[in-house]
Amino acid sequence: MMHQNSSAPGKDDPDGAMRTSTRALRHGLRTPLNHIIGFAEMLRDEVEDLPEPGPFVAFDDLIATGRIALMVIEELANNPSPEGLAALPTLLAPSIEAIQQTCAALAHHAATVGPQHFLPDIEKIAVAASRLGELAAGSDFDATMLNESEAYVAQALPESPEQQPAAAVLIVDDNDLNRDLLDRQIRRLGHTTSHAANGREALEQLRSQPFALMLLDLMMPEVDGFAVLATLKADPSLQQVAVIVLSAHADHASIIRAIELGADDYLPKPFDPVLLRARIGACLHKQHLRALEISYLRHIETERRRADELLHVVIPLGVSLSAEKDFNQLLERIVLQAQELCRADGCTLYLRDGDRLRFVIARNKSLNLAMGGANGKDIPFAPLRLYDEQTGDPLFNYVVTHTALEGVTINIPDAYAAHGYDFSGTREFDQRTGYRTTSVLNIPLKDGQHEVIGVMQLINALDEHGEIVAFDPIAAQMIESLGTLAAAALSAYVREQQLRQEIADLRIEIDQVKQQREVEAITNSPYFAELQTKARALRSGATSLDTQASGELVRQVLEIDGQSLVVRQRGPARGRLLLMIHGWSSSWYALSPLIPTLSERYRCVAVDLPGFGESPPLRQRANIPAYADLMAKLVNQLSPGLPAMVIGHSMGGMTALTMALRHPEVLERMALLCPTISGRLSTWINAFISPITMLERISIAGRMLSYLEPSMLRVTDGLMKPASFAERSDIAEADYLRLRADARRPGQGRVRAECFWAMRENDLSECLGAIKVPALVIWGMEDNTVPLRDASIVADKWPAAQLRVLPKAGHWPQFETPDATRRHIRSFLSTPAKLLKNLF
Known part of the structure; x- marks a missing residue:
């Protein structure tokens, strides 16, 4: 069969057939000749390393003989003829015989004297000579011989004085x-x-x-x-x-x-x-x-792109940053532009606060994480110390603190493989979130005096395919340029704010002098002297203007449109009204830890909702809107024409939210503790409480449950504790016993059942955005009654609310972490209304 690339001359073209046959012959004969010459040249080069070449100089004879045979073949190929083809075996025979005799003599010497490692190659030369004779004597040189391997490199190349790099x-x-x-x-x-x-x-x-x-x-x-x-x-x-x-x-x-x-x-x-x-x-x-050339072109393109970005992105960005008047927006823009310039997945911005680095903003695209900055969500990470508390030595073990202390850029390709730095916190964060922190770039932010005022840390650079790569040094230089402009903008902002504060302090000082003069004018007047006399007379008597201000907790029964309500009051009679609404299966006592502190300033009214505590049930079936309407009427009765502040716990929080939707005019602000948003309680509660509430709706079954309940205290505790309290709760035993007693108060089974289902019917998840009343929302991190699922609804759909999640607290943060809960609520209630309006 003819090879696909060979020609196929016709029978009428004898010269073409001759050329084809000669071409095939030359192609076949060159392969063994290449072997003869190639191995001989390679062995000749090795002979040069021997102390005495001896008879191995005959390798030169082999090479010469092989080249003579090659000349014979080339002459025949250039002048093909039938006579030449017929004479070819005779012409090659002397060369073949000389090669075989030389190989025999060389093999004998190598075997007896050495070196013996020449023997395999000498044998290959002899085999190639035999193959050459067979091919020359053959009578059928057709194109199939083209399938013989013709590739051969028959030489031992001398060493180059300038070696090429290994390839x-x-x-x-x-x-x-x-x-x-x-x-x-x-x-x-x-x-x-x-x-x-x-x-x-x-x-x-x-x-x-x-x-x-x-x-x-x-x-x-x-x-x-x-x-x-x-x-x-x-x-x-x-x-x-x-x-x-x-x-x-x-x-x-x-x-x-x-x-x-x-x-x-x-x-x-x-x-x-x-x-x-x-x-x-x-x-x-x-x-x-x-x-x-390709590398230079890429470098030139990178430099051109960098120049364009400096000209069209970084420099205009620096101008716009200097014009930004909102500090949080300024931080936001710095971080987002840094992420975009170097294609970073995450970025954290730290500002120096004395001897510490404080987290001010954190962003991560993969984790959908946004804290600090314009987002306003708190960053739950403690500041990083720059110096050891005991020795005062600088702390270089964290890469961020090292950058802040030395003012140098640190580029790490893989955080897990980095030596000399403590990335244990990073590994813990990764393990908790399923993330993998790899490449890390730390850029110092320096002011005009070259003092470090902060650090920008970029995490996980991404290539065009979204794969994590190391941060490019060019990108690092870009971010350094951005960092310089950002530091200048931050310094300008701080100086402007300091100047504004100094002006404000000067005005306050002037106003205080003016007020002091006015007070002196009043206190020196005859009218003030008369008031002082009356006050002394009143103090000498047995009557006080405000008996409630002494700290006594007063029980009262109020009537609201024919509905009796039992409340506890404490605080100044003329103080701002602070209405406290308890949750499901509870009473006013649920909010009692807050009363002593808040009653110093506010008129605290803790109510027993109808059907709970000591208040009789509603005349109709209990539901959340009915409770909200009744509480709105209570506010109008206790504080006519003046909106109240409300604290709501659990179902009381849902009641307060419903008031904000139906009667926003009666509320100034509200603080909500673990509020029910969706109405769906935890799986634990639904599994154990839902069947009980179904039975309590039936009067006979409810009486049976009430009868059996005293003998089921251990069962009650087994259900209540893990559902309501943190694993290491700090609640006092007396408080727990009182809350447990409220939870199984006799005669309230029907109301408990009605409210359990009323909360599920009053889903407020899609209504939060319509609420304009400022709110503080506090949640226990281990709440298994109203789980953090509802807290995520607040974070996603009610961004105007301030959300605080407290560790070591469950469904009762006012009992489990009372100090932190009181501190957050007192700060929120004391914030001026004008400032709240700007925040919400």
């Missing part, structure tokens, strides 16, 4: 011996090699690993060398591989076609060893220059 070279040839010869010589040049037996294998290896150079045979089975060149030319990812074609075909058509398909060079076999080395060196050097 990966792919040798492609379908003849094992050819690949072995070429492999040995290429490795002597200091390069690494890989082999492929055909074009298909070569393409697979080229796509799986990088190569600098490929030595390619043309005539191979499956996929030939021309097809490999065409594939490389069409694939941009493979075009950078240099290719030297080594083939027995020396015709111009093959050379031109290989060069057109992208080959860098073409050497016919056999080739000069020095020439091959020079061609390999030239190809690798040219490729190195190409790589440098």
